[in-house]
Amino acid sequence: WKRVVDYAVKIRVKPDGSGVETANVKMSMNPFCEIAMEEAVRMKEKKLVEEVVAVSMGPASSQETLRTAIALGADRGIHVETDAELQTLAVSKMFAELVKKEEADMLLLGKQAIDGDNSHTGPMVAGLLGWSQGTFLSKLEAADKLKIQREIDGGLQNLELTGPAVLTADLRLNEPRYATLPNIMKARKKEVKKMSPADLGVDVAPRFETLKVVDPPVRKAGVMVSDVDELVEKLKSAGVV
Amino acid sequence: MGKHFFLLVMLKNTSVLARGVVGARAVASRGMAYKAPLTDMNFVLNEVMDAPKHWKKLGYEECTPDLVEGVLAECAKFSEEQLDPLLAVGDKEGCKLVDGNVKTPTGFKEAYKSYMEGGWQGLSAPAEYGGQNLPLSLGLIKAEMIGTANWSWGMYPGLSIGCMNTLILHGSEEQKQKYLTKLIEGTWTGTMCLTEPQCGSDLGLVTTKAIAQDDGTYKLSGTKIFISCGDHDWTENIVHIVLARLPGAPEGTKGISLFLVPKFIVNDDGSLSANKNVDCTRLENKMGIHGSATCEMTFDNSVGYMIGKENTGLKQMFTFMNTARLGTAVQGVATCEQALQGALPYARERISMRAVTGTKSADKPADPIIVHGDVRRNLLIIKSILEGGRAFLYFSAMKGDKMLLAKNEEEAKKFDRELGLFTPILKGFLTELGCEAASLGMQVWGGHGFIQENGMEQIYRDTRIATMYEGTTGIQALDLLARKVLMDKGKELNKFISEIRSTCFQTLNGDTSKQSWKLLKYTFQWQLCSAQIAFKAYMNKDIVQTAATDYLMFSGYVTTAYFWLRMMDTSYKALAKKPSNPEFYKAKIQTGEFYFNRVLPRASMHARTMTVNPSDIMNMKEESFWHE
Numbered sequence: 073w074k075r076v077v078d079y080a081v082k083i084r085v086k087p088d089g090s091g092v093e094t095a096n097v098k099m100s101m102n103p104f105c106e107i108a109m110e111e112a113v114r115m116k117e118k119k120l121v122e123e124v125v126a127v128s129m130g131p132a133s134s135q136e137t138l139r140t141a142i143a144l145g146a147d148r149g150i151h152v153e154t155d156a157e158l159q160t161l162a163v164s165k166m167f168a169e170l171v172k173k174e175e176a177d178m179l180l181l182g183k184q185a186i187d188g189d190n191s192h193t194g195p196m197v198a199g200l201l202g203w204s205q206g207t208f209l210s211k212l213e214a215a216d217k218l219k220i221q222r223e224i225d226g227g228l229q230n231l232e233l234t235g236p237a238v239l240t241a242d243l244r245l246n247e248p249r250y251a252t253l254p255n256i257m258k259a260r261k262k263e264v265k266k267m268s269p270a271d272l273g274v275d276v277a278p279r280f281e282t283l284k285v286v287d288p289p290v291r292k293a294g295v296m297v298s299d300v301d302e303l304v305e306k307l308k309s310a311g312v313v
Numbered sequence: 314m315g316k317h318f319f320l321l322v323m324l325k326n327t328s329v330l331a332r333g334v335v336g337a338r339a340v341a342s343r344g345m346a347y348k349a350p351l352t353d354m355n356f357v358l359n360e361v362m363d364a365p366k367h368w369k370k371l372g373y374e375e376c377t378p379d380l381v382e383g384v385l386a387e388c389a390k391f392s393e394e395q396l397d398p399l400l401a402v403g404d405k406e407g408c409k410l411v412d413g414n415v416k417t418p419t420g421f422k423e424a425y426k427s428y429m430e431g432g433w434q435g436l437s438a439p440a441e442y443g444g445q446n447l448p449l450s451l452g453l454i455k456a457e458m459i460g461t462a463n464w465s466w467g468m469y470p471g472l473s474i475g476c477m478n479t480l481i482l483h484g485s486e487e488q489k490q491k492y493l494t495k496l497i498e499g500t501w502t503g504t505m506c507l508t509e510p511q512c513g514s515d516l517g518l519v520t521t522k523a524i525a526q527d528d529g530t531y532k533l534s535g536t537k538i539f540i541s542c543g544d545h546d547w548t549e550n551i552v553h554i555v556l557a558r559l560p561g562a563p564e565g566t567k568g569i570s571l572f573l574v575p576k577f578i579v580n581d582d583g584s585l586s587a588n589k590n591v592d593c594t595r596l597e598n599k600m601g602i603h604g605s606a607t608c609e610m611t612f613d614n615s616v617g618y619m620i621g622k623e624n625t626g627l628k629q630m631f632t633f634m635n636t637a638r639l640g641t642a643v644q645g646v647a648t649c650e651q652a653l654q655g656a657l658p659y660a661r662e663r664i665s666m667r668a669v670t671g672t673k674s675a676d677k678p679a680d681p682i683i684v685h686g687d688v689r690r691n692l693l694i695i696k697s698i699l700e701g702g703r704a705f706l707y708f709s710a711m712k713g714d715k716m717l718l719a720k721n722e723e724e725a726k727k728f729d730r731e732l733g734l735f736t737p738i739l740k741g742f743l744t745e746l747g748c749e750a751a752s753l754g755m756q757v758w759g760g761h762g763f764i765q766e767n768g769m770e771q772i773y774r775d776t777r778i779a780t781m782y783e784g785t786t787g788i789q790a791l792d793l794l795a796r797k798v799l800m801d802k803g804k805e806l807n808k809f810i811s812e813i814r815s816t817c818f819q820t821l822n823g824d825t826s827k828q829s830w831k832l833l834k835y836t837f838q839w840q841l842c843s844a845q846i847a848f849k850a851y852m853n854k855d856i857v858q859t860a861a862t863d864y865l866m867f868s869g870y871v872t873t874a875y876f877w878l879r880m881m882d883t884s885y886k887a888l889a890k891k892p893s894n895p896e897f898y899k900a901k902i903q904t905g906e907f908y909f910n911r912v913l914p915r916a917s918m919h920a921r922t923m924t925v926n927p928s929d930i931m932n933m934k935e936e937s938f939w940h941e
Contacts, residue, residue, distance in 0.1 A: 136379065136382065136383070139379065139383055140383060140386070140387070143383065143387070250387060250390065250391055250427065250430075250431050251383075251387050251431075252430065252431045252432045253384065253387075253431055253432040253433050253435075253436060253445055254432045254445060255432075256380070256383050256384055256387060257375060257380065257384075257445060259383070260375070260377070260379070260380055260383075
């Protein structure tokens with residue numbers, strides 16, 4: 073899962089327009105990843121899954137959020153350490169390889185990360201593995217089949233999936249717990265395996281280049297119109313009607 | 314694309330509610346929500362105080378920097394998400410006494426359930442009774458975050474820890490197994506019942522009676538008042554620690570014993586008696602901290618169990634007086650933090666007039682008030698007391714760690730004496746300045762600071778009690794001057810002054826040389842004043858009374874200056890290593906400069922007034938204080 077700029081931080085574009093300012097900015101666990109983590113732990117508590125492994129990919133600083141994940145209830149963690157800029161294809165390929173290596177039969181992700189908002193990883197991994205996918209989940213019932221409810225633009229969609237599956241969590245799937253103090257302390261003793269992209273045989277070189285990042289244009293004040301006639305007149309002169 | 318973006322923005326905002334905040338998010342009306350200042354806390358802990366080394370040395374193997382970071386981060390989350398939203402509703406609703414039972418404000422009980430499930434109450438309690446055995450100092454920082462987010466709420470678990478400490482230090486094994494384990498779990502809470510209608514500062518006047526029964530228990534009768542969190546709806550039982558007098562006991566402070574009196578008697582099988590053993594007969598209407606139930610507790614032949622030996626009650630209470638005072642000093646720091654977090658955003662947004670040196674925000678009809686010197690000055694006073702006070706607090710808390718882990722009674726006494734010099738200064742000085750900070754926080758808001766919906770005046774109302782409970786400022790002052798300095802013949806004071814001077818000498822020729830010299834001069838003044846008072850006291854004891862509060866404030870300003878010097882020195886050294894966040898260290902240095910230039914000189918005033926002949930205070934006839 074992903075360490076992102078904390079949701080409450082006001083984002084600033086870097087002066088050179090190459091990206092957003094992330095140095096010395098508060099970083100936290102991606103909120104949707106937190107929800108995915110909570111769901112995994114709940115399934116383990118209901119004895120629907122045997123083991124929960126938390127995975128994070130990124131620089132050394134990703135470790136702290138990984139420890140928090142373990143404190144929430146994961147059995148162990150894997151940290152794929154790299155300082156490279158990770159894009160969704162690289163991440164998806166690494167997840168696919170990890171899933172094969174660990175012989176996992178379910179992958180739970182947040183539906184998207186709040187920095188890139190790409191929402192790519194879930195579907196891409198499913199594609200790479202040839203697995204079922206259930207994205208934007210607001211309900212999940214696991215038995216022989218996976219009964220899911222998805223939040224889509226048109227409303228709510230109920231589906232049944234056969235495993236193995238890639239599932240991505242949406243906001244209303246659950247309410248994440250707080251890590252308890254005893255678990256925070258125990259988390260330090262649980263195993264965190266360190267790996268590199270090379271260990272997974274994945275080339276993480278970026279596939280696309282960000283050319284420029286700018287602030288959205290400042291919103292201009294609207295024009296108040298006195299009645300519908302004036303509105304129609306203004307629309308006509310703007311050439312849109 | 315447009316639709317997608319809109320959906321995302323909505324979700325970003327609603328994710329704030331992901332943890333199911335109980336109670337109205339009334340913070341929106343305040344326009345501010347508590348954010349734990351983890352950067353500053355970690356700076357003081359790791360870079361200034363070197364806490365990891367200190368904890369390792371004491372044998373806290375588990376207290377590594379990343380564990381501490383994890384613990385603090387989770388506690389911060391809890392405080393920000395669960396406790397801060399209850400601050401306004403706690404003030405508005407307050408507590409209610411219904412048919413003899415206290416009902417706490419909406420959401421308080423649920424937040425406690427979450428706190429309890431998190432295992433937080435046992436953070437610094439011994440592992441053998443179910444605690445996590447982490448250092449006292451770490452527990453204090455937890456208390457700081459909880460208390461800054463919601464002081465009223467935090468009083469319940471806080472007072473319970475006082476009760477826990479009493480049992481840890483003086484309870485019998487049986488009492489520990491029966492009561493301490495439940496307190497550490499959080500299943501029950503505890504209170505301290507000392508004050509009575511006729512005595513608060515002078516506990517020698519306690520009259521609550523305890524009569525021995527044939528089965529080794531006691532029956533207690535009397536009234537205790539101002540008992541914080543004496544009753545509530547959070548847990549199935551409450552454990553009261555009560556000071557009472559045995560029949561025929563010596564008069565005054567030497568005849569007081571300590572008892573454990575549960576709200577419901579605990580049967581041998583662990584079940585609770587059906588009827589109450591203690592009653593809450595009244596709830597006080599207070600100026601602030603409405604969320605904390607301030608109770609009158611009535612004991613009417615209530616069953617109690619003695620703690621420790623007869624007539625050693627006050628002595629036992631005093632063994633953890635120091636740690637209790639640390640807990641109250643936290644309120645000073647917490648108030649400063651609240652005041653700054655409340656005042657700063659307003660100062661940056663509210664526009665009024667133009668900067669004296671020319672327009673700073675041409676795109677607005679006026680400049681934000683933070684461009685004005687007077688507003689900056691107020692903010693910097695709050696900030697410099699806050700950050701200096703925090704360093705002073707953590708320093709003292711770490712001394713408390715040493716005391717609790719002393720290998721023998723002699724070592725424990727040594728550290729207790731060391732800590733004992735600081736606790737009256739910490740409590741007395743920081744709480745007084747907390748009130749000033751709260752007042753200044755309101756001032757920054759102008760007239761809007763007086764309006765309840767804006768939340769600034771609540772900060773003041775909630776903190777005003779801090780200079781009074783747990784020992785008034787006057788009591789702390791007497792304790793410092795009369796007991797800790799004069800009776801001690803200045804031994805501990807001189808030890809501390811040597812420590813200060815050593816830092817001054819080390820930094821005299823460096824970047825902080827201006828401050829190092831200033832502080833050095835104040836250490837001499839400190840000793841001179843102390844000697845002058847000691848000398849004058851031979852002729853007229855009254856001077857101890859009339860000088861004490863000035864002495865306390867003087868000591869506070871100079872001690873805080875010592876920590877500012879250390880923080881400035883640490884910051885200069887850090888800057889030399891080209892860190893990734895130089896602005897943080899530059900701000901520290903600037904705030905430290907402000908402290909030395911604008912706040913520390915107050916000590917000179919106190920030095921002048923403290924040695925004045927007591928006659929101008931003591932000679933006026935009582936009747937002359939006011940004429941019709």
